[in-house]
Amino acid sequence: MPLGALVLPHFVDLDPSLTALHRLGGFFVLRTAGGADRSLPTLARTSGPGRPDVHGDLPTTRVRRVADALGTPEERVAASVAQQGLAARLWSVALGSAALHGAVPDLAPPLLRWDPEAGAPDDLWPAGARPLPGDAGTIARLVPHGHLEPLAGALRARHRIAPGLLRGNAASALAGAAREPDHWGRRHGRTDVSARARPPAAELLAHPSSPGPEP
Template identity: 65%
Template sequence: MDLDPELAALRLLGGFSVLRTVPRTAGATGPAEATGTPGTRRLPTLAEVYAPAAPAAHPDALALRVATVADRLRTPEPRVAASIAQQGLAARLWSVSLGCAVLYGQVPDLDPGLLHWDPLASAPDDLWLAELRPLPGDAATVAATVLHGHLEPLAAALRARHGVAAGLLWGNAGSALAGAARELGRWARAHGRTDVAARARGLTDELFAHPLLRPTGTRAGTAFRRRSCCLYYRVPGGGVCGDCCFARPPRSSPGAASG
């Protein structure tokens, strides 16, 4: 089945999998979007967000996102907010790509220059794709699209600006992939779609064989145990996540296992 213009099949899978291909207008619910028309707020592309020297129109889009997440989590630590922000965006990118690959057999080209992002939005991250260009729905294409197209430049930007450890960020990427696959498999089983569950499982296995993801944790079926910590336990009222390397929040040297 070819990609339809609105990627309508993704709506069945929940908010993390939805990808808008039509921008919101000023009268819609939520923030108005960057289309260049009067009265709208232009959203940056992710290419602009990742750029080492961001254009004048969006000089601090990534910093704004980190600050927004920090404010909502009530954490004074930018490194913690940067980690949570990165994992949230990774979850969106994996969910969209896996959902399209298994439901359509194709994935949209998520070129960072085509994908607009609202740094002020709540979770899940608000994404808008300016042009729908279908690509093959295989693991190599998904890895090229998500890992190399987005998560590598995003990790580089967060390491440079916030000093977040590379191992932590790739652990977040692995955790987000495992979570996206688990949710897709859960939906498939609930709706009797054994074909979707099998495709999701096979695609996820191939993706975790990638050198950037293979060291991030151990897997047993849909369960995943990461080898790093996302630092959520440092959020006021937070704790350890279900796939954390820690059994309980550490009391000292909190950064020791974060990489």
């Protein structure tokens, strides 16, 4: 069925600030109330070269922030943790939205503002709530292809980090994010949520996307 023929719920009508996602846990929340500081960068810039602006080199800024929080001088460890944390946030928002609403907000990198110097979990502010189909293909386009692959390339360009480790992090984050909506639906008698959570999660887990080619 062509996308134009799909009747998608309007997030603005269903949940003006997408606050329903908080029911599933902190990793599922989108920060929409009040909007983000317009000076914050978008995730589109995490994969580019370092820029001489207020935020500097975004992946490096985030890795150093995580290293400070962990108390480790080993940047490869911090890079791995930073990548897995952001992967968990993106998978959670997409899968949680698909389970609760049957659709996902547009998580395209130019539409998500992010503070690389904030604590964990990463705060994400969407530019809008345009709904997209909540199927595995859409989620794969938004999360691994839109975010995780370019992020992995940027991290590997800056740190000696194994591609297999990044792939494992992405798969682990996906598995963790996939469990929560199903468990929440079962605990709260929301069989509709569990039913919507399982198909895209199962398809994504069966065919996980690589976060970047081998060097």
